[in-house]
Amino acid sequence: MTNLQIFLDVATEAALAAGAVLQGYLGKLEDAITEKGRPGDLVTAADKASEAVILEILHRHFPQHSILAEESGKIGNQDNQYLWAIDPLDGTTNYAHQYPAFCVSIGLLINGEPQVGVIYDPAHNELFRAATGLGATRNRRVISVSETSELSKSLLVTGFAYDRRETSDNNYAEFCHLTHLTQGVRRSGSAALDLAAVACGRVDGYWERGISPWDVVAGIILLQEAGGKVTAYDGTPFNIASGRILATNGYIHDNLSGALMQVPPLSAWQ
Numbered sequence: 622m623t624n625l626q627i628f629l630d631v632a633t634e635a636a637l638a639a640g641a642v643l644q645g646y647l648g649k650l651e652d653a654i655t656e657k658g659r660p661g662d663l664v665t666a667a668d669k670a671s672e673a674v675i676l677e678i679l680h681r682h683f684p685q686h687s688i689l690a691e692e693s694g695k696i697g698n699q700d701n702q703y704l705w706a707i708d709p710l711d712g713t714t715n716y717a718h719q720y721p722a723f724c725v726s727i728g729l730l731i732n733g734e735p736q737v738g739v740i741y742d743p744a745h746n747e748l749f750r751a752a753t754g755l756g757a758t759r760n761r762r763v764i765s766v767s768e769t770s771e772l773s774k775s776l777l778v779t780g781f782a783y784d785r786r787e788t789s790d791n792n793y794a795e796f797c798h799l800t801h802l803t804q805g806v807r808r809s810g811s812a813a814l815d816l817a818a819v820a821c822g823r824v825d826g827y828w829e830r831g832i833s834p835w836d837v838v839a840g841i842i843l844l845q846e847a848g849g850k851v852t853a854y855d856g857t858p859f860n861i862a863s864g865r866i867l868a869t870n871g872y873i874h875d876n877l878s879g880a881l882m883q884v885p886p887l888s889a890w891q
Contacts, residue, residue, distance in 0.1 A: 625737060625752040628683075632727045632739040633750060635678040639671040639709055639725040640743035646670065648719050665717060668692055671709035675727060679705055691835045704730040706838035712811035721745065726813035728838025733861075738839030740813045749817045749843055757846035759821050766849045766870035767822035772880065775825035775873050778807045778815045782831020782864075792830055798884045799877075816840025819868055820847035826869035826877050828854065834861050841868070850874045854881050 646667035672692045679688065683705075687697030690707040705727065710716055712723030721744035729737035740749040749764075751757035757764050769775050777799055781792050800806045807824065809815055813836060815827045820843045838861070841851050850871040851859050856878045859866060869877055 625755060628729055628737045629750060629752045631682045632737055635675045636725045636727050636739040636741040638674045638678060640741045642671045642674055643667050643710060644743050665713060668710040668713060675707055675709055689834055702732055706730060706835040708835040711813040711836060715810045722809045722811055722814060724811055724813050726839045730838060735838045735842040738842040740817050740839050742814060751843040751846040757820055757843050764821040765847050766819060767825050769825040769870060770872040772802055772873050772876040775803045776805050777803055777826045778809060778818060778824045780808055780812055780829045795881060795884045799880060802880055812836040813840050816844050816868055819849055820844040826873055828867045828881060830865045832864055832866055837866055844868055
């Protein structure tokens with residue numbers, strides 16, 4: 622068994638265990654919901670309990686690996702060859718409202734590149750897995766991106782960062798512009814699920830600003846192994862520290878990139 626397969630299997634164990642924790646807390650949080658400091662940026666007891674389970678499993682199997690987790694932050698040397706990027710509950714606002722669009726996202730960066738990813742959606746019992754050279758699956762069945770090749774016939778998905786009230790660079794203008802150019806734009810509230818949706822062909826493209834590494838590491842390798850493409854908005858190589866991502870089936874990538882780059886900031890529309 623290859624190291625990547627071992628990493629993938631352990632990430633799967635952790636994601637399923639964390640998903641069970643989320644299911645157990647769902648609808649039972651009562652007052653265990655707080656804001657991290659920015660309106661709408663929630664954290665719940667379920668986030669913390671889910672992350673604790675993931676950390677225990679990863680530490681037990683890979684004590685020398687480092688971790689970047691949404692709730693616990695940086696654990697170990699962040700320049701480690703092996704760095705796990707963890708979101709124990711992506712879609713916390715949805716979860717807090719019992720809206721069924723949330724997941725566990727566990728990705729592994731090896732020498733700075735996404736190599737292993739597991740996304741588990743416990744509300745729909747969907748398990749997405751991928752590792753470099755091993756393909757991408759949904760509930761153990763191979764998945765691939767859509768073959769939509771025209772932007773006008775595409776369905777896209779996006780999201781809005783927590784700082785959207787504080788800046789004119791908030792994705793509103795892009796959302797409106799691309800809604801007119803396509804068959805529609807959806808907003809799930811979970812970046813990891815958005816990337817999984819592109820990977821399995823449910824939507825054709827995704828873009829977003831204000832993201833963190835733990836939001837997208839797992840989804841990036843899932844999409845790439847499913848035949849998709851990930852870059853910066855302008856088509857240059859993706860920088861995980863940039864907070865901006867463009868991910869598509871590959872066929873509409875250049876056209877979507879061009880459309881994004883032509884959108885003036887919201888302040889110019891006023």
